[in-house]
Amino acid sequence: MATATAAENNTFRNEVIAQTPNGHRMLHCLQCGTCGGSCPSGADMELTPRALIALINAGQRDRVLSANTMWACVSCYYCTVRCPQEIPVTDIIYTLKRLSIAERRYKDTDAPALAKTFTDYVDKYGRSFEFGLATGYHLLSRPLSALKMGPMGFSMFTRGRMSLLPTKIRNIDQLQAIIHKAREIGARR
Amino acid sequence: MKYAYYPGCSLECNAAAYDMSVREVADLLGIRLQEIDDWNCCGATEYFSQDELTATAVIARNLALVDPQLKQLVAPCAACYLNLKKTDRLMGEHADLNQKVNEALAAGGLHYRPGTVTVRHMLDVICDDIGEAAVRDKVVKPLTGLRVAPYYGCQVVRPYPENDNPEYPIKMDNLLAWLGAEVVDYPVKAHCCGGHMTQISEPQAFELIRRLLQSAQDYEADLIVCMCPMCQLNLDGYQGRVNGYFNTEFKLPIVYFTQIMGIAFGLDPKKLGFGKELVAALPVIRAKVNGFAPQAAR
Numbered sequence: 001m002a003t004a005t006a007a008e009n010n011t012f013r014n015e016v017i018a019q020t021p022n023g024h025r026m027l028h029c030l031q032c033g034t035c036g037g038s039c040p041s042g043a044d045m046e047l048t049p050r051a052l053i054a055l056i057n058a059g060q061r062d063r064v065l066s067a068n069t070m071w072a073c074v075s076c077y078y079c080t081v082r083c084p085q086e087i088p089v090t091d092i093i094y095t096l097k098r099l100s101i102a103e104r105r106y107k108d109t110d111a112p113a114l115a116k117t118f119t120d121y122v123d124k125y126g127r128s129f130e131f132g133l134a135t136g137y138h139l140l141s142r143p144l145s146a147l148k149m150g151p152m153g154f155s156m157f158t159r160g161r162m163s164l165l166p167t168k169i170r171n172i173d174q175l176q177a178i179i180h181k182a183r184e185i186g187a188r189r
Numbered sequence: 190m191k192y193a194y195y196p197g198c199s200l201e202c203n204a205a206a207y208d209m210s211v212r213e214v215a216d217l218l219g220i221r222l223q224e225i226d227d228w229n230c231c232g233a234t235e236y237f238s239q240d241e242l243t244a245t246a247v248i249a250r251n252l253a254l255v256d257p258q259l260k261q262l263v264a265p266c267a268a269c270y271l272n273l274k275k276t277d278r279l280m281g282e283h284a285d286l287n288q289k290v291n292e293a294l295a296a297g298g299l300h301y302r303p304g305t306v307t308v309r310h311m312l313d314v315i316c317d318d319i320g321e322a323a324v325r326d327k328v329v330k331p332l333t334g335l336r337v338a339p340y341y342g343c344q345v346v347r348p349y350p351e352n353d354n355p356e357y358p359i360k361m362d363n364l365l366a367w368l369g370a371e372v373v374d375y376p377v378k379a380h381c382c383g384g385h386m387t388q389i390s391e392p393q394a395f396e397l398i399r400r401l402l403q404s405a406q407d408y409e410a411d412l413i414v415c416m417c418p419m420c421q422l423n424l425d426g427y428q429g430r431v432n433g434y435f436n437t438e439f440k441l442p443i444v445y446f447t448q449i450m451g452i453a454f455g456l457d458p459k460k461l462g463f464g465k466e467l468v469a470a471l472p473v474i475r476a477k478v479n480g481f482a483p484q485a486a487r
Binding site: 019021040041044071072074075076077078080081088090094095097098101109110111112114115116118119121122126127128129130133148151152155156159160161162163167169170171174175177178179180181182183185186 | 198199201202203204205227228229230232233234235236237238239240241242243245246247250279282283286289290292293294295296297298299343344347348350355356380381383384385386388389390393397426427429430464465466467
């Protein structure tokens with residue numbers, strides 16, 4: 001039994017390492033906690049990055065992928081630049097986001113919905129679309145919040161800071177061909 | 190000096206003041222910017238959260254579209270800057286990723302060899318390539334008397350620290366001193382504004398924004414200058430909502446560093462995009478800068 005668990009542990013850890021540039025640095029974690037202590041969102045996390053790495057090493061796939069840590073991360077990279085072992089903590093968190101989204105393990109967060117809306121605009125137009133993001137995503141997931149956004153949105157609009165229509169790049173076919181191919185290559189593994 | 194220019198989506202609309210002032214200031218300093226023809230979105234943090242290979246390929250299309258005559262690419266937005274730089278870096282360091290990204294690019298008839306383009310931030314171009322003497326030479330209205338808090342945010346100074354100190358960056362402090370401003374040295378100048386967190390968890394985002402405004406106010410800043418559209422949007426656009434949430438009365442104007450440069454250079458505030466910020470900056474500048482043009486009769 002113990003052997004089976006150890007093998008499982010390695011499976012998850014190896015998976016994270018394989019999908020993260022320089023992810024192997026994770027093997028050198030000292031559990032010093034500099035990452036969590038440096039994190040502006042540490043107080044909002046169920047598990048700090050330090051705990052997350054410990055749980056990855058312990059093969060606790062479910063706990064890791066359903067943690068809110070990834071969705072509280074603001075990508076400020078303090079953990080990454082301060083880690084004495086040069087572990088790319090922020091990039092590990094990106095890998096965990098991708099796994100959590102792909103397997104729908106996330107709970108109580110709108111972050112994956114926001115990411116999906118955002119990338120859908122990029123795929124369709126080649127540009128992001130702030131107004132569409134602000135309205136579409138808010139109206140779908142949090143209508144009350146959309147209401148509160150109203151006055152601010154109005155101020156932004158009157159100052160010419162909000163476009164009501166998305167911009168489309170000229171060569172959208174080229175971008176879509178690249179995206180299509182990248183997804184195909186990604187699915188190969 | 191001529192550079193390829195990647196404005197990024199925010200600068201098209203929400204951060205138009207940044208684009209306007211970058212172009213005005215660049216023009217005056219002899220920095221020639223050639224916009225990448227038909228550039229696409231860098232995917233911000235959202236694309237990397239979903240699909241690394243596609244995110245990298247989407248970004249690499251922009252690098253592949255840079256005019257082969259140009260070796261340097263300037264991006265004013267922190268997120269765009271980091272994504273472009275990171276993509277070039279990752280492709281250079283990981284042969285397998287490089288090969289896959291180029292296979293995807295080939296589907297669009299493109300190719301990118303990592304290292305071909307050096308990705309730069311506008312602040313670095315101004316401070317390192319143009320330099321102190323040339324900047325000082327253009328100052329016609331020194332910002333004497335104005336207490337300016339430089340706000341660096343995250344993604345220009347981290348994770349790649351080669352252009353400044355990732356804990357205590359100093360480049361914008363220096364630039365502001367060249368302009369004659371009183372530079373506010375406050376402890377949170379490279380802390381996070383929350384990025385897209387306003388869209389995910391307002392309590393978490395608002396607290397991060399509050400800390401920055403509070404610290405700048407405690408250190409008696411008249412205004413904050415920033416170098417990223419997301420930072421400007423969070424600190425300026427959300428300032429009213431933050432005040433409502435915490436029952437605070439912050440009234441700190443937030444402008445781009447290129448806007449305040451333009452003021453010191455005597456350029457027309459309208460052409461620099463002043464008036465687009467929600468917390469008006471010009472009244473503070475008029476009131477504080479010694480010898481600034483007397484208030485226009487209104």
